[in-house]
Amino acid sequence: MSVPPPDFAASGFPWPEPGTPLADLPTPLPVIDEDRLAANIARAQEYMAAHGLNFRPHIKTHKIAAIARQQIAAGAVGINCQKLTEAEAFAAAGFDDILITYNILGPARLARLVALNAQVAHLAVTADSAMTVAGLAAAFAGAKPLTVLIECDTGGGRCGVQTPQDAFALAQQIHAAPGLTFGGLMTYPAPGAAARVETFLQETMALLAAVGIPCPMRTNGGSPDLWQAHLVPSASEHRAGTYVYNDRSMVRAGACAPGDLAMHVLATVVSRPTPTRAVLDCGSKALTSDLLGFTDYGEIEGLPGARITGLSEEHAVVDLSACTGARPEVGDLVRVVPNHTCVVSNLFDRMVFHKNGVVTRVEPLAARGTVW
């Protein structure tokens, strides 16, 4: 069925021209500081290079081809995607080393994965069960072989095989499948789990070495522990997404300083119903409800003590009771540091960039608003 894309140009929304001051932009709107973005990209890459680790940025945070090109230009070996539509969009944009850290299941997705693998020079996926591997093996029999890594649960409590023995068994299944190439090990650990990751990798690598199965990639991940990546010497690469923008959770984790926050959500004070209450126009459809362990929904720059205590879809309710500075008036513009940048990106069709408060460019986002 031919469904025309929703023409939001018809809604009259004007994306800004380069040169526009941020103060003239409509709100709520996330904006990216070019200098901080570039510094975040450079700093992470330099750290990885200094420790002999390959770096593979996760594009789920930004979904923007131009940023991924900056990351590759800085020295990244390739990109990490979390779903097939992301990988398809970035392959179409010319990226040729893509790791999809996901179990891909079902005939429709497997057919698309076969087509994608034919198109991309270096494509790899992960698997954590015999069922997933069997599906991949059936789909790729006779096709260009697909590289498959094993996802290992090193305490993150999400996906992944539970023991090195389970990883070894699954590696043998992959190794034996004609259409598959065993690519190595992948983990997305809980923060602070470097020792546990190292042990899991070492034990699995020993089992594989004993039977002569190569394990070229050992890919570790996570932004909060980015600067501890060198504590896992058996890893060959690290993956991270959030580091590129950073956010309130990264400051709390000690993984960045406030001066490294590249994304702010611009918002307007739309109501001051009481002396201690302000209402902003950035609701859950701009900030999302992600708390990540916080008890409020973001931090308002320049309003120390103000707390975003509640969100509805287009409103943020701010408690000013403990606000130590001047309280904002209706019409004032504020900048909110979101708890979690990756989910904010996903709410907008475009991202606006600025340098010293002046718009530099507007980039489209790929693979949002779709499903797998």
Added chain:
Amino acid sequence: MSVPPPDFAASGFPWPEPGTPLADLPTPLPVIDEDRLAANIARAQEYMAAHGLNFRPHIKTHKIAAIARQQIAAGAVGINCQKLTEAEAFAAAGFDDILITYNILGPARLARLVALNAQVAHLAVTADSAMTVAGLAAAFAGAKPLTVLIECDTGGGRCGVQTPQDAFALAQQIHAAPGLTFGGLMTYPAPGAAARVETFLQETMALLAAVGIPCPMRTNGGSPDLWQAHLVPSASEHRAGTYVYNDRSMVRAGACAPGDLAMHVLATVVSRPTPTRAVLDCGSKALTSDLLGFTDYGEIEGLPGARITGLSEEHAVVDLSACTGARPEVGDLVRVVPNHTCVVSNLFDRMVFHKNGVVTRVEPLAARGTVW
């Protein structure tokens, strides 16, 4: 700057043809049951008609012109929008009675509001401060007059004037502005506040009547209290959004039965890492992190006792410890009842409808992915 829309067709994502069984759809994907949707629309309208209340559905829940047309065909007097881009998109789709329940501020938005008012037969906005009213008055001086209602805080704790006296003072300001027409009173109360709403409306109406200012619209709102709308006899209309799809929070509020849930999020079991853990492919980019007072992120149909204890962007972690039925296997399809449907809609470019599990249509959503 001309920015081409992100061409997600290039990402290879196939929106389904009518006639496709739900079991063949990619996941994660929200789908709408046509029969339940139609029944929800009819039931609410019949209730309002029986109580002599006008009904104004809030389109923020669905953002779909075709559904708003069903609501109007059933007898709704017009639509409710929460932001200017929503109103612009629905005006472009031909809707001619639109209430934007928001303080609209700033020269750029006010200029767009003037243009919209010239285009729409019956447009109204709300205001809760002298600052907002002054902005509207300046923008509409000499233009086609804009209808302005006063937002009243009847305990909801978001926007709104705090007392009938404040409402009266603001009504006088609106009444005195040449470009504005005082349209009445609006409130979005906390659930269970019918008596408080009634008192606020009565007291304000008495103050207005004493000086001869007409107060034609008294518009009350909210889905959880939809069926108590008749307990506010001074209201002339009611607004509600969520009732059209319903969700887990509406079942908990007693405002609908499980058989009235029109939206489900289809998901696939992508991992079964341990005997008590399953992982689905519907993460926070499909369900959102909205809890609405729950401690988990949705309910899985057919898996009593299973709890979605955590979301990351593309994964939902399910605790099966207390699951009393058969535990799902990798590759199984499940249906998740989201906590809050309005925010799920906002994550997808299209909505897929079905009748008895067979796709009937795919509708584009308006005014999502944009800002104000």
